[in-house]
Amino acid sequence: MASHAEITASLLAFQEGYNKNERLKIMNRDWDRVVLVQASDIPSQHTLELQNGELSVREGAPPRADLTVIADSETLADLFYGDITPTEPYMNGTLKIIGSEDDIVRLDFISLMIWGE
Amino acid sequence: MKRVVSVSLGSSRRDHRVEVELLGERFEISRRGTDGNFDRALELLKELDGKVDAIGLGGIDVYLYAGKTRYVVRDGKKLMDAVQKTPVVDGSGLKNTLERETVYYLREHTDLLPPGTRVLMVSAVDRFGMAEAFAELGCDLTFGDLIFAAGIPYPIRTVKELEELAARLLPEMSKLPFHMLYPTGKKQETQDEEKVKKFGHYYREAQVIAGDYHLVRRYMPRLDGQTIITNTTTADDVAFLKEKGAGCLVTTTPEFQGRSFGTNVMEAVLVALLQKPWEQITPRDYLDLLQRLDFKPRVVYLR
Structure with missing residues (x-):
């Protein structure tokens, strides 16, 4: 089990990876979305916000989310640190993403652009 | 008569059947769409396995290429693996x-x-x-x-x-x-x-x-x-x-009775003609056969 602080740290690593990738920022200029990241086994919520291609992270839930990402704390930390890709946990149900199919593909894409090989 | 069937995840409204002669062989070529129903496609493939000369997989790719690297599409591979006896292709070779x-x-x-x-x-x-x-x-x-x-x-x-x-x-x-x-x-x-x-x-x-x-x-x-x-x-x-x-x-594929079929269908036809296991077929085999068949792109001016 990961702690809330570990999930925060993983999201900050994700944000750092994102912000270093200028091409990814260009690719997401049109995609303004609010993402709620919620652990299923501990009380932990975070907000990822993409606006004009920039990604910000903050603790706590947003008033309204376009996408909700739910998984156990360990999976969330692994995912945002890039130790695992989202596809497998998404396909086996460990990771649930609530939102439009296009947005789910886009989120998968961002993660692979940051951590993929 | 050789039978080639394309099983497609696409709409059944595009289903079609033709008979043609190619290099002296009669072919019945048909396409069967499953309206996006993956399980129906699996069933149909199992049903046709061993009963036709070649199968094409349509509306889905099994192999994607970029440079020399080949990527396998998981859903496409599941369909391909459902066929054990009949040669099955997705059109990527052609x-x-x-x-x-x-x-x-x-x-x-x-x-x-x-x-x-x-x-x-x-x-x-x-x-x-x-x-x-x-x-x-x-x-x-x-x-x-x-x-x-x-x-x-x-x-x-x-x-x-x-x-x-x-x-x-x-x-x-x-x-x-x-x-x-x-x-x-x-x-x-x-x-x-x-x-x-x-x-x-x-x-x-x-x-x-x-x-x-x-x-x-x-x-x-x-x-x-x-x-x-x-x-x-x-x-x-x-x-x-x-x-x-x-x-x-x-x-890119020739017209048969007013209809150009998918690449998967044409590759299945070529495989049926070549009578070689798919993994042994080379691009040269396809090119030689395409030349013998005198296949040319169809160009239609619409204005």
Whole structure:
């Protein structure tokens, strides 16, 4: 089990990876979305916000989310640190993403652009 | 009579059956759509296994190529693995030869593809041979793989960048359910109006639009005489393209009784003719056979 602080740290690593990738920022200029990241086994919520291609992270839930990402704390930390890709946990149900199919593909894409090989 | 059947995840409205003679052999070629129903496609494949001479898988790719790397689409492989006895192909082997040759043919025999032609390929990882041929002939390329499959307004301009992005994305994205990446079933009969509005300018800026017909159709805005290079078209498709303002239609596969079949069907026909295990067939085998069959791209002027 990961702690809330570990999930925060993983999201900050994700944000750092994102912000270093200028091409990814260009690719997401049109995609303004609010993402709620919620652990299923501990009380932990975070907000990822993409606006004009920039990604910000903050603790706590947003008033309204376009996408909700739910998984156990360990999976969330692994995912945002890039130790695992989202596809497998998404396909086996460990990771649930609530939102439009296009947005789910886009989120998968961002993660692979940051951590993929 | 040899029987070749294409099992497609696409709409059953496009189902078709023809009889033709090729190199002295009679062929019954048919297409059976399952309206996006994956389980129905699996059942049908099992039912046909061992009873026909070759099977084509349509409406889905099994193998995608970028450079020398081959990526396996998980859903496509599941379908392919359901067939144990009959040779089964997805068209990717033929795409790499026939579609490459189509581009060379157009340069040599028509005025549709002079150097510097602005070409939009709606998706290139499913027809990498064609993409490489356009690049080789000095076309000004836009690969729309990210734009249309993922909704990301990022035109890929070079084969090198396409390969780099494919290496990063495809090993994982190919594991997603295929319907998340490609229009299947009823989606093939409609247009994605939001994307037409948002990304239609990529079509209008191009002189040639190439790629999978279902993708080409799904995002097509009003055109102004552009050339469309694609594979599977029906009479309704030709009417659709005319109505949209396309200037010319080039199909890479030959026409049988008013209908050009998908590459998977044609590859299945060639496999049935070659009577060699698929894994032993080389691009040279296909090229030789295509020459003997005198297959040429079909060019139809729509204006």
